[in-house]
Amino acid sequence: xxxxxxxxxxxxxxxxxxxxxxxxxxxxxxxxxxxxxxxxxxxxxxxxxxxxxxxxxxxxxxxxxxxxxxxxxxxxxxxxxxxxxxxxxxxxxxxxxxxxxxxxxxxxxxxxxxxxxxxxxxxxxxxxxxxxxxxxxxxxxxxxxxxxxxxxxxxxxxxxxxxxxxxxxxxxxxxxxxxxxxxxxxxxxxxxxxxxxxxxxxxxxxxxxxxxxxxxxxxxxxxxxxxxxxxxxxxxxxxxxxxxxxxxxxxxxxxxxxxxxxxxxxxxxxxxxxxxxxxxxxxxxxxxxxxxxxxxxxxxxxxxxxxxxxxxxxxxxxxxxxxxxxxxxxxxxxxxxxxxxxxxxxxxxxxxxxxxxxxxxxxxxxxxxxxxxxxxxxxxxxxxxxxxxxxxxxxxxxxxxxxxxxxxxxxxxxxxxxxxxxxxxxxxxxxxxxxxx
Numbered sequence: 001x002x003x004x005x006x007x008x009x010x011x012x013x014x015x016x017x018x019x020x021x022x023x024x025x026x027x028x029x030x031x032x033x034x035x036x037x038x039x040x041x042x043x044x045x046x047x048x049x050x051x052x053x054x055x056x057x058x059x060x061x062x063x064x065x066x067x068x069x070x071x072x073x074x075x076x077x078x079x080x081x082x083x084x085x086x087x088x089x090x091x092x093x094x095x096x097x098x099x100x101x102x103x104x105x106x107x108x109x110x111x112x113x114x115x116x117x118x119x120x121x122x123x124x125x126x127x128x129x130x131x132x133x134x135x136x137x138x139x140x141x142x143x144x145x146x147x148x149x150x151x152x153x154x155x156x157x158x159x160x161x162x163x164x165x166x167x168x169x170x171x172x173x174x175x176x177x178x179x180x181x182x183x184x185x186x187x188x189x190x191x192x193x194x195x196x197x198x199x200x201x202x203x204x205x206x207x208x209x210x211x212x213x214x215x216x217x218x219x220x221x222x223x224x225x226x227x228x229x230x231x232x233x234x235x236x237x238x239x240x241x242x243x244x245x246x247x248x249x250x251x252x253x254x255x256x257x258x259x260x261x262x263x264x265x266x267x268x269x270x271x272x273x274x275x276x277x278x279x280x281x282x283x284x285x286x287x288x289x290x291x292x293x294x295x296x297x298x299x300x301x302x303x304x305x306x307x308x309x310x311x312x313x314x315x316x317x318x319x320x321x322x323x324x325x326x327x328x329x330x331x332x333x334x335x336x337x338x339x340x341x342x343x344x345x346x347x348x349x350x351x352x353x354x355x356x357x358x359x360x361x362x363x364x365x366x367x368x369x370x371x372x373x374x375x376x377x378x379x380x381x382x383x384x385x386x387x388x389x390x391x392x393x394x395x396x397x398x399x400x401x402x403x404x405x406x407x408x409x410x411x412x413x414x415x416x417x418x419x420x421x422x423x424x425x426x427x428x429x430x431x432x433x434x435x436x437x
Contacts, residue, residue: 007299007311012291012318018159020287022166032174035341036181037191043269043344047121047261048128048188050272054257055115055133058250059104060143065242066097067151068372071293072379073238074155079301083219090152090210091226092235097144104140108133119254120261121268128188135192142199149206153213154294161209169202241381245388252392252418259400259411267408270350273341277334277358278365281326285366288319289373296377309434312374323366330359357412364416367423374430383429391421 037045070093077085104111112133116126146169150162173194180190225231260271292315299307330337338351375384396418403410 006307007295007314009314009318011295012288012311012314015154015157015159015291015294016288016315016318018163018287019154019290020284022159022163022287032177036177037188043265043347044122044124044128045188046269046272046342046344046347047125047265048132049191050257050268050275051116051119051121051125051129051261052132052136052188052192054119054254055112055129056136058115058247058254059111059140060147061250062243062247063097063100063144064147064246065239066093066144066147067154068246068293068376069093069235069239069242069379069381070148070151071154071290072297072376073235074152075157075294075297075377076155076301076379078156079298083217084222086152086156086217087214087219087221088225088231089155089235090148090214091221092232093148093151094145095226096232096235096239097148098141101140101144105137108137112137119258122265125261125265125268132188132192135189136195139196139199142196142203145203146199146206149203149210152210153206154290155297156213156217157294157298158213159290159294161206161213164209165202165206168205169198172201173198238379238381241385242376245381245385248385248388248392252396252415255400256411256415260408263408263411266346266350269342269344269347270354271408271411273338273347273351274354274358276341277330277337277355278361281323281358281362281365282369284326285319285322285362285369286373288315288322289369291315292370292373293377296374297379298377300378305434308378311377312430315373316370319366319370323362326362327359330355330362334359354408354412357409357416361416361419365419365423368419368426371423371426371430375426378433380429380433384426387422387425387429390425391418395421 037049070089074086074089077083077089112130115133116129119129121129146165150165153159153161176194176197177191180186180194184190186193257268257271257275261268292311295311295315296308299305299311334355335352338348338355342348342351372384375381396414399417400411400414403413406413
């Protein structure tokens with residue numbers, strides 16, 4: 001009987017609280033990466049890690065459909081009590097993730113060459129970025145498997161294991177960052193190696209809990225749906241659109257990094273520092289969006305429209321509260337955070353000039369972050385793709401082009417316009433879907 005009640009604040013926080021803790025640890029790791037390289041003798045190291053991290057954002061976050069799509073599919077299967085389907089959703093995601101990881105490893109040389117040309121930077125920064133890339137690329141199998149595991153656990157309404165996976169990865173990474181860079185003096189190769197070891201440590205933890213979870217959900221492995229390519233049609237129907245949507249998002253963020261590099265080393269480094277604020281906002285608010293994914297997906301599986309709308313109202317309310325909190329924290333402590341992340345005077349000064357954009361960002365971005373979760377739970381990947389494409393091509397690029405004369409201010413304005421467009425488009429699409437249902 002309890003399975004059919006309306007979602008409550010407790011249901012939201014049962015998922016959101018662990019995921020907020022999990023997600024916030026990711027940008028905190030980015031801040032440690034920034035901090036250990038920002039205190040080295042040259043800004044080239046900081047710029048190299050920024051460029052290298054952007055490359056892996058394109059590679060790994062471009063594959064985030066393995067997490068997002070698996071959550072939506074698994075949540076609907078969980079709501080419908082289809083435990084064979086739960087096994088298929090996990091198995092297919094792991095198999096596809098491994099295949100993509102092998103492809104990345106085979107193509108690592110041309111990927112690095114093309115990415116470094118596109119992202120720019122001076123010769124010294126590019127040399128260090130290449131060093132970072134060719135070490136960290138070996139994390140691919142572990143990273144993509146972790147995406148699949150986290151998505152699957154969220155779909156089964158379990159956010160505790162994803163928290164443990166993320167905390168294992170990021171705690172290991174932070175400790176090894178400090179050991180390799182500060183103690184052993186390994187510079188960018190130490191930052192990259194820490195990431196590789198941490199991903200496989202997290203995978204060992206996640207895999208152990210997945211085996212235990214499957215034993216609790218009685219069912220069987222329909223092997224035909226794992227080895228027959230035609231059985232992946234439903235998987236790719238959702239995930240191909242999510243892949244394209246995510247690639248457009250990451251290309252937009254990579255464009256911001258590339259244009260910052262063309263504005264000079266100080267702007268590139270300052271934007272790398274400021275992006276930590278944006279990532280902290282995104283990962284924090286995504287914790288509530290993950291709750292929306294799980295609760296909305298479960299409501300769809302149960303075929304309960306009232307539960308779906310109630311879950312959206314609850315998660316939107318909490319998202320707005322947290323967005324306001326982020327904005328206030330940045331307004332009062334942003335300058336101090338910048339000073340902690342780097343002691344390079346020109347980078348500090350440049351970052352402070354553009355900090356107001358990051359203070360406004362949570363209130364502008366909150367809508368698209370929350371609705372991403374709603375759309376994933378509803379498995380409306382095609383609509384997500386279309387809104388993302390429109391926001392990038394019809395809003396971001398024209399906004400950047402028309403404001404180029406304002407330099408880096410124009411670049412940040414274009415990014416905020418992009419976030420606002422996504423939120424407005426997804427809200428209108430959601431209201432249409434509700435009315436039509």
